[in-house]
Amino acid sequence: MHLQCLMINLSLLLLLLLPLPFLLSADSPVNACRSFCGNLTIDYPFSTRRGCGHSAFRDLLFCIEETLMLHIPSGSYRVLDIDYPYQSLTLHDPSMSTCDSLVRDGKANGFVVERWRSHFLHPAPDNVFMLIGCKPNSPLFQGFPSKNIPCLRNASVGGGVGCEDYYACPAWEFGPGGGGAAAAPECCAVGFEAVRMINLSRLECEGYSSAYSLAPVKVSSPHEWLYGIRVDYSVPGGYEFCRACEATGGACGHDDSVGVGEGDGGGGGGDICFCQGWNSTSNCDAVDSSGAVRRISSMNAIFTRFLVGVFIMPIISLGGAMS
């Protein structure tokens, strides 16, 4: 009889504990839009989940076997880093030339972003593109009597990143300044604003390199430059909507039933705050305008069934067996 009393008390205790997960999930909800890929955290305004993040960055990032990839019209790039405070991404293009190798098959990605997205995603001002082996009749040089004018021979952009120094790289061993200068392709450094798109076939170039320098002081050696594409982003409309949404326990997303680039601001659908069991166009403390009833989230329902199945049922049947 003593044991049976203990069992009943235990069952009561569990029943009392049952509401706990509901309270916990209301206090510290899991952000359904945050995700992880390799060692990168994917957070607003980005997302790898449909409907999550800001619409300006929809259909942009994909997590493929723990590697975060960015897809734009010019190709796919591995995302090496997302710097949220500085609002920039660092991309890697495997077909780009570096200090150690020149790739001159004309097949490298370059950098071309959708026109509607280009307002919110563009190479950083201190990122320098060094175009290699561009033909004399390249659109780069059209209208310039001397073909070097648009090229920053000694670019001061990006703290000294430019062709003059790039020629000192091992990749240029037989290039200008090296052995067989005559046969070598020339380098033409440009900031992205000067050309608006790095399309090697349109610019009639054999290859390109892209480098940036994060150092506050000028980094003189091209060995110290960081090779990759540093891309700045901005959130149309700012962060206010998402801050308010997350502060009330929601996750920030957008209406993805609206086609890409159709909506105002170029992004597409409007902002949506995903609350527990309902969607809000402002935040989770707002009155639900659609009149939808707040539902217990399916996560809680599953958890309840788990608790009942694993703990309560055996105890009840055990209690029954004892009497």
Ligand SMILES: *[C@@H]1O[C@H](CO)[C@@H](O)[C@H](O)[C@H]1NC(C)=O
């Ligand atoms: C993430 O992992 C890569 C290697 O996969 C490493 O190079 C990089 O430094 C790591 N980044 C962070 C922030 O840990």
Ligand SMILES: *[C@@H]1O[C@H](CO)[C@@H](O)[C@H](O)[C@H]1NC(C)=O
């Ligand atoms: C690059 O330019 C070529 C030739 O002008 C064009 O066919 C191609 O669509 C362009 N690529 C991108 C990504 O814009």
Ligand SMILES: *[C@@H]1O[C@H](CO)[C@@H](O)[C@H](O)[C@H]1NC(C)=O
């Ligand atoms: C480029 O700058 C370096 C110093 O940073 C200087 O030695 C060199 O003469 C400059 N070249 C040209 C063409 O101005």
Ligand SMILES: *[C@@H]1O[C@H](CO)[C@@H](O)[C@H](O)[C@H]1NC(C)=O
């Ligand atoms: C909330 O919005 C998402 C994406 O638009 C949709 O899949 C989901 O069914 C909506 N939920 C509710 C409760 O309306």
